[in-house]
Amino acid sequence: MRVLVVEDEQVLADAVATGLRRDSMAVDVVYDGDAALERIAVNDYDVVVLDRDLPLVHGDDVCRHIVHSGLATRVLMLTAAGDVADRVEGLTIGADDYLAKPFAFPELIARIRALGRRAVPALPPVLERAGIRVDPSRREVLRDGRQVPLSPKEFAVLEVLMRADGAAVSSEQLLEKAWDENADPFTNVVRVTVMTLRRKLGEPPVVLTVPGAGYRIP
Amino acid sequence: MRVLVVEDEQVLADAVATGLRRDSMAVDVVYDGDAALERIAVNDYDVVVLDRDLPLVHGDDVCRHIVHSGLATRVLMLTAAGDVADRVEGLTIGADDYLAKPFAFPELIARIRALGRRAVPALPPVLERAGIRVDPSRREVLRDGRQVPLSPKEFAVLEVLMRADGAAVSSEQLLEKAWDENADPFTNVVRVTVMTLRRKLGEPPVVLTVPGAGYRIP
DNA sequence: CCTCAACGACCAGCACCCGCACAGTGCGTT
DNA sequence: AACGCACTGTGCGGGTGCTGGTCGTTGAGG
Known part of the structure; x- marks a missing residue:
């Protein structure tokens, strides 16, 4: 496990580093943000422990x-x-986890290990695509800078489509991802919701239909 | 975002569920571990909020x-x-995150969103062959860089032929792979579809006929 | 009590699927 | 060389399944 510790309080930084090394991690330490960016550009870390x-x-x-x-x-x-x-804001910015000082050292280690287990990193917290900006944490959607008010379901559908990254998503998949298990499999809510979503998002069309396959955002 | 809430205190469980639903998540609720295992086996959740x-x-x-x-x-x-x-043990078992009750609701939401932000695991492979690029996830076909609009059946046939990797595929095999089981075995749809496919893909010919054996893409 | 999201029911248009009929082609037999 | 057969290419037309769109009802929340 390759870890970078970024912390301006040198005593704490070094203490953390030695602690992690004792736990068999490969640790680099820097004391300011500039140095951090440098190291990140050069090395490929699994986890960055970052003082705010x-x-x-x-x-x-x-x-x-x-x-x-x-x-x-x-x-x-x-x-x-x-x-x-603070914690919410930290996570909203795109951090994968958040720990408040003072912390117990074993918990830091456990959380680092938990992060290391995750195969894939977090995506940027704000989804952007085809002139649409979706901020899930604020539950806010902007079309070319203008805010678009959406109902919860509309928002959920849009979010799924945005995360699909250009791939086509079938009605069944949308029903699976944006509705809970009590959803009627033979319903047409998805179609209706996609329609109202389209109407609210305006021209030019954002959500395209892929005949036989579902919907997608290019 | 698909979430399962597992919490034996029903009042809390329902409160959490409605809160998350207000945040556009699709939430299922169960009140014991048995039911949780059942649901997990059936549905594909992004995050499970699990009372210990x-x-x-x-x-x-x-x-x-x-x-x-x-x-x-x-x-x-x-x-x-x-x-x-406790927190360390929870994380050690394999949990991705850990939150102690009583918790602030916004933090729960932020942490769930952080967990749900994982990238899509595998980028679907793009099939490429003989000047044709087929992207199954986007349902998109490019011939020498120019996009070619195909109907669902045409696309299905092309995909089968592309995946055959140059081998000849008989009409019967195409019928089996690109049509459902109640297709008429004596139909000539395959021939017709191959024809329209050829026409749309243009010159030079992409789909060749192997007399007596079927079709293939070199 | 009021508002609005959610959703079922329904209709219309259209592309698509596919059966049918026929033409073209290649190969073997006479 | 002529013929027949099997296989393949292609035009046509009808039925229908898919999709867009509207409307009215329901039910939850304020």
Whole structure:
């Protein structure tokens, strides 16, 4: 397991590093965001333990960079501020996990290991495609900058289609992913919902139909 | 996003479910481990929110089952006991995240979303051969870079021929692979479909006839 | 009590599927 | 060389399944 520790408090950083090394991880340490970005560009880390309050380049920016660059690296945010709003914001930015200082060392290790087990990294928290911006955490959709109000189901359908990354998604799959198990298999809600979704998203069309296969967003 | 909530305290379980539904997630609820295992076997959840202290089948066992079965489903452990040892143990068992009760609801949502943000596992392979590019997931066909619109049947036939990797495929085999089981064995749809396919794909010919054996793409 | 999302029922248009009929082609037999 | 047969290519027309779209009802939440 390859880990990068980014923490400006050198004493803490080194302590964490030695602790992780004792747990058989390969650990690099840097003390500011700039150095972090450098190392990330060069090396291929499994997990980055990232202090949020960094001098020069803020931890949030480092996190955004990692997530946005599509690397397989996972981010564990670390911060002094421990209230809920902070934690939620950290996760919203795109971190894979979040731990508040002071933390118990075994928990840090356990969370790093849990992240290391995940085969694939998180996608960017904001989905963008074909002039549509979807922010799941805010439950907000923008079409060419203008906000579009959607009902929960419409939003769920749009989210599934956006995550499909251009692939066609059948009505059955949409029903499977956006509805719970009580859904009637012979319903036509999906078609109706797709229609209202199309109407709200306006011109030019965003959701295309692929005859015989379902719907897709190019 | 498809979520299963497993929590024996029904009031809490339902509250969580409605909260998540308001956030556009498709939520199923069960109140014990047995039912959880059942649902997991049937449905394909993105995330399972799992109370650790369950009657009958313990949450840990459910978690182990999910991890062991190799599903892409992520587990978020939930528990009343909030000390570090518990959290570490939960993560060690194979949970992807861990949240101690009482928790703030926005944080639960943020963590579920973080878990659900995983990338689609495998990029579907694109079939390429003889100047033809077929992308099954997008239902898209390109001939020398130009897009060719195909009907579902035409697409199905082309896909079978492409996957045959140059080998000849008989009409009977095509009928078997691209049509459902109640197809008339004495039909000539295959011939007709191959014809329209050829016409749409244009010159030079892509689908060749192997007299007595069927069709093939060199 | 009011609003709106969710959803079933229904209709219309159209592309598509496919049966049918016939033409063209290649090969073996006489 | 002529013929017949088996196989293949192609035009045509009808039925129908798929999709877009509307409307009215229901039910939950404010």
